Amino acid sequence: MKRSLLNAFVCAVMLGVNMSYAQSEPRVGVTIYKYDDNFMMLMRKEMNKEIENFRHLKWFMNDAQNSQVKQLNQVEVLLNHKVNVLAVNIVHPNESKTIVEKAKANNVPIVFFNRDPSKQAMESYEKAYFVSSNPQEAGEIQGQLIAKAWRANPHFDLNRDGKLQFVLLKGELSEVSTLRSQAVIDELNRQGIATEEVYSDTAMWRSTIARNKMNEWLVAKRANEIEVVISNNDEMAIGALDALNAHEKKLPLFGIDALPEALALIKSGQMSGTVLNDSVEQGKVVVQLAANLAQGKPATQGTEWENSPSKTIYIPHIGVNKENLEQFLK
Structure with missing residues (x-):
């Protein structure tokens, strides 16, 4: 218990130092429902690769460990530290409305990915986007x-x-x-x-x-x-x-x-x-949209979905045998 509290304290201190140091840079807060999910491990790997193309931004990655309570706390911390955009792989879809309300209250765009937010949550905020597959x-x-x-x-x-x-x-x-x-x-x-x-x-x-x-x-x-x-x-x-x-x-x-x-x-x-x-393409698109929004650009600018009117982007599937x-x- 003492060790876990110490680890949490060290992480919080490190997060505070990094955040304060990066106040002049556009910041992206990411929370993933569970790092050790097999598919999300692949997707996170691709996201980290794509992030290398946006090293002028500060990226803060968080593991929600399949806990909605933990994820909501992460969102609160990220918003308190003035991130410019949130990217959320939600733990439970029924909490997407809560997260949207928090983002909306701070006028922060949000990119949900892979796990579906509720339709009601998406429709309630013009700055909410979703990247996944159908x-x-x-x-x-x-x-x-x-x-x-x-x-x-x-x-x-x-x-x-x-x-x-x-x-x-x-x-x-x-x-x-x-x-x-x-x-x-x-x-x-x-x-x-x-x-x-x-x-x-x-x-x-x-x-x-x-x-x-x-x-x-x-x-x-x-x-x-x-x-x-x-x-x-x-x-x-x-x-x-x-x-x-x-x-x-x-x-x-x-x-x-x-x-x-x-x-x-x-x-x-x-x-x-x-x-x-397609974890590769999904990971790339999430990072590209989040990077655009963090810099005050239209979400899909410079992507192949630039002319799409939809706030939902579905990456096509392919059958494999x-x-x-x-x-x-x-």
């Missing part, structure tokens, strides 16, 4: 990958009833998870593939919870009916794979994000496909 598009492309694999591999239909029986691992309860989950099944049905849900549940985007959930399903009454495993993201898909391997069972497995680990698993044949959720895998391997 979750419905992600689900649709995942459905296209599954449909293609299903038609090319008749043996996937284990009971030969012409119907795709699936389990679905969902992210935490949110619009993103809901849209991805609905869109993947809608796309399969749109392509004329009959589907039947065997089991579905949230695994909170986390591999450990997904592994436990998949373990439960593999010993449940309808375990032998499972033909395809669908996951809202790659991290949960990897957890499901751990469970499948423990039960010495192989099933088609599809995720979303195109994490390096997932790409390696597609190459080895342990995963069937994923959907690129063995056919096009090589272009995504680094």
Whole structure:
């Protein structure tokens, strides 16, 4: 306890020194919901690369550690130290209105990214922006990958009833998870593939919870009916794979994000496909918008979205399977 308090004090002192030293420079305050989230680790890496192009600005990065209370405190500190713009990867969407109100009261623009703020919060402030990817598009492309694999591999239909029986691992309860989950099944049905849900549940985007959930399903009454495993993201898909391997069972497995680990698993044949959720481009655009706003420029000036009237920028998804895998391997 004493050590954590000391660390907090040292960080606060360092933050105060840096802030006071940089008062004449445009300042950007960033808070990320959780540094050790696999996708956010990739995105933060790309953000740090892009920040090198804006070294005349001062950037203050914060890890909210999946705590909305901590993130709200970080926002307060950043605003008190007169940052020119906030960039927020929000912990809980239902708190986006609170953060917008704080930013608006200080006339500070805000760029939400990756995790959706509420529609109400976005509409309440003309200086609120959002950078992410369209979750419905992600689900649709995942459905296209599954449909293609299903038609090319008749043996996937284990009971030969012409119907795709699936389990679905969902992210935490949110619009993103809901849209991805609905869109993947809608796309399969749109392509004329009959589907039947065997089991579905949230695994909170986390591999450990997904592994436990998949373990439960593999010993449940309808375990032998499972033909395809669908996951809202790659991290949960990897957890499901751990469970499948423990039960010495192989099933088609599809995720979303195109994490390096997932790409390696597609190459080895342990995963069937994923959907690129472009952390590189998202990271670049967040930094570019925040840098523009910090300098008093229009948010999208000098970007490929300069002529877009929307305050929401969606980075396109790309389906990945063995056919096009090589272009995504680094």
